[in-house]
Amino acid sequence: xxxxxxxxxxxxxxxxxxxxxxxxxxxxxxxxxxxxxxxxxxxxxxxxxxxxxxxxxxxxxxxxxxxxxxxxxxxxxxxxxxxxxxxxxxxxxxxxxxxxxxxxxxxxxxxxxxxxxxxxxxxxxxxxxxxxxxxxxxxxxxxxxxxxxxxxxxxxxxxxxxxxxxxxxxxxxxxxxxxxxxxxxxxxxxxxxxxxxxxxxxxxxxxxxxxxxx
Amino acid sequence: xxxxxxxxxxxxxxxxxxxxxxxxxxxxxxxxxxxxxxxxxxxxxxxxxxxxxxxxxxxxxxxxxxxxxxxxxxxxxxxxxxxxxxxxxxxxxxxxxxxxxxxxxxxxxxxxxxxxxxxxxxxxxxxxxxxxxxxxxxxxxxxxxxxxxxxxxxxxxxxxxxxxxxxxxxxxxxxxxxxxxxxxxxxxxxxxxxxxxxxxxxxxxxxxxxxxxxxxxxxxxxxxxxxxxxxxxxxxxxxxxxxxxx
Numbered sequence: 001x002x003x004x005x006x007x008x009x010x011x012x013x014x015x016x017x018x019x020x021x022x023x024x025x026x027x028x029x030x031x032x033x034x035x036x037x038x039x040x041x042x043x044x045x046x047x048x049x050x051x052x053x054x055x056x057x058x059x060x061x062x063x064x065x066x067x068x069x070x071x072x073x074x075x076x077x078x079x080x081x082x083x084x085x086x087x088x089x090x091x092x093x094x095x096x097x098x099x100x101x102x103x104x105x106x107x108x109x110x111x112x113x114x115x116x117x118x119x120x121x122x123x124x125x126x127x128x129x130x131x132x133x134x135x136x137x138x139x140x141x142x143x144x145x146x147x148x149x150x151x152x153x154x155x156x157x158x159x160x161x162x163x164x165x166x167x168x169x170x171x172x173x174x175x176x177x178x179x180x181x182x183x184x185x186x187x188x189x190x191x192x193x194x195x196x197x198x199x200x201x202x203x204x205x206x207x208x209x210x211x212x213x214x
Numbered sequence: 215x216x217x218x219x220x221x222x223x224x225x226x227x228x229x230x231x232x233x234x235x236x237x238x239x240x241x242x243x244x245x246x247x248x249x250x251x252x253x254x255x256x257x258x259x260x261x262x263x264x265x266x267x268x269x270x271x272x273x274x275x276x277x278x279x280x281x282x283x284x285x286x287x288x289x290x291x292x293x294x295x296x297x298x299x300x301x302x303x304x305x306x307x308x309x310x311x312x313x314x315x316x317x318x319x320x321x322x323x324x325x326x327x328x329x330x331x332x333x334x335x336x337x338x339x340x341x342x343x344x345x346x347x348x349x350x351x352x353x354x355x356x357x358x359x360x361x362x363x364x365x366x367x368x369x370x371x372x373x374x375x376x377x378x379x380x381x382x383x384x385x386x387x388x389x390x391x392x393x394x395x396x397x398x399x400x401x402x403x404x405x406x407x408x409x410x411x412x413x414x415x416x417x418x419x420x421x422x423x424x425x426x427x428x429x430x431x432x433x434x435x436x437x438x439x440x441x442x443x444x445x446x447x448x449x450x451x452x453x454x455x456x457x458x459x460x
Contacts, residue, residue: 034379034380035379035380035381036381037379037380037381037382037433038380038381040380041380041381041384065219066219066228067219067228068219068220068224068225068228068229069219069220070220070225071225071228071229074229075228075232078232078233078236082236082239082240085240085243086239086240086243089243089244089247089251090243090247092247092250092251092254093247093250093251093254094250096251096254096257096258103376103377104376104377104378104379104380104384107377153381154381157381157432158381163275163276171418171419183432185432185433188381188382188432188433189433
């Protein structure tokens, strides 16, 4: 990577695997449960967090030397809330359809642990460029898990991907359904998101023993 | 972190400054974008009304509105009358679509006579009566535009929500759910019955249109119950008007 030093590149690549915000840092679990019943929602949430975390980390990093430590959490919350509200208002004015798609995610973005977690753990102690990379890296790591969970939940729960019937028609009994296959309704319920995340964590730790805590 | 930023005085000044700056920024953004947001909401209402009566750009499986640039022309072409029902009084109002159903519900709770908007549309020689309704889902409001014929048989519906769970309750705005309502009779043996969103419908192809039931969405029981309750309580208010049509 010509643009990035080795140290900077790690900020992007590390959260994708060995320091993933969901599977290792255990941040952002709530939204992973709430919106991964369909793949499209997972992608929308991943992109939204990518934007907010990237910009938010830069803003907090720029302010890091003037924020009073006693109220730093409140300041972080105000920054992320203001950022999300401004984005929401701009979308409502110029991309109304997209804003409607995002509506339910706006509240979830503000309360997403990853945002506050990265502000607190990284942006408060690092410069704007590195904070931006950290935000992008963590949002990508978060998005990758979200999309993986959304993929399996929608495929096995509804037999569709992005709304398209990929396994056949369950009412007309075509495709896999002709052989007696049935959608697993449990996959649509939030606890199954935890189980899918758990399986991903299991696979991740079995491939890299260094991740297993004593 | 330097000591300067830890003093009480600095913290207080910082908090005040931050609130003022962020408040001003949000107020400026909201007020400067307000006209555009309001225009988008007006267009959306017209699109929703037209959608319910079958004026839309649907393909085989997705729900698509008429485009933004065409909606004003289509609305003027297909919506022949906009009525406001206030008790026994029925008036025409060309901006009845702007009536805020939520405010009217609140006013009715306070004892005021509620304004019920009803849009009369014509398409291919058929007359549609479209009612906007609003109720509660699992997390927040749900609302709908239901098109009926003069016998209160549903001809089309558009459902929407504020914050139902994606992939579950949010699926009330999917075509497979909305289309199930088409043909359902809101009346049963001369009295208003509504339509139940039922887990025990046992009619996956929704062929029995006289059973006042449609199939529920898996994992969205409370949203479905909210939709059924909204239809029952809100569309029931229009029954006296529909009786005058016979």
